[in-house]
Amino acid sequence: MSRAKNPKYESMSLEELKANMEKSRQELEAAIHHKNILEQRKKLVERRERSHRLIVKGAEFEKVFPLSRDLEQEDVQDMMNQLQNSxxxxxxxxxxxxxxxxxxxxxxxxxxxxxxxxxxx
CATH class of the missing domain: 1.20.5 (Single alpha-helices involved in coiled-coils or other helix-helix interfaces)
Structure with a gap:
């Protein structure tokens, strides 16, 4: 299985090919870096959305059950388990x-x- 030769690259000197290869490598590294930054931003946005959602829902829970503010975390978990089983x-x-x-x-x-x-x- 032989690859077809690209006439665009046949006319280039070895130095031009090496420079082209280096430029392509740098562009690839930049694209990978950009992709990683975007993935980090996505995770940050998702984490902020989740935190906001949990805070809002917790506030609604406290509004409905104002005495829950005085409960320990373990007591709240027990209460939630009882509510879940109903x-x-x-x-x-x-x-x-x-x-x-x-x-x-x-x-x-x-x-x-x-x-x-x-x-x-």
């Missing part, structure tokens, strides 16, 4: 999840209709 609570969470999915689907459908009509507002 079939009534599981049903409520499941219904809320289904309602949220339905709302998301409606919003997507409305956005598609607006796009199809050409309404950008």
């Amino acid at each position: 079939s009534y609570n599981k049903s409520i969470v499941r219904q809320a999840h289904i309602a949220a999915l339905h709302k998301d689907q409606q919003q997507i459908a409305e956005a598609v209709k607006k796009t199809e009509k050409g309404d950008d507002s």
Whole structure:
């Protein structure tokens, strides 16, 4: 299996080929570095979003159960386990999840209709 020769490179001198190869290597290293930076930024954004979500949900929990502020972490975990094991609570969470999915689907459908009509507002 032989590779076809590229006429673009046949006319180049050895020094030009080496310079071209070095430039390509540097561009590859820069692209890899840029990719790593973007991956780090993505992880940072995801971590910030998760932290924000946990803080907001914790605040909502304290708002509903104000006495939970005085509980130790272990007591809160025990209480959450009891709440988790309740079939009534599981049903409520499941219904809320289904309602949220339905709302998301409606919003997507409305956005598609607006796009199809050409309404950008």
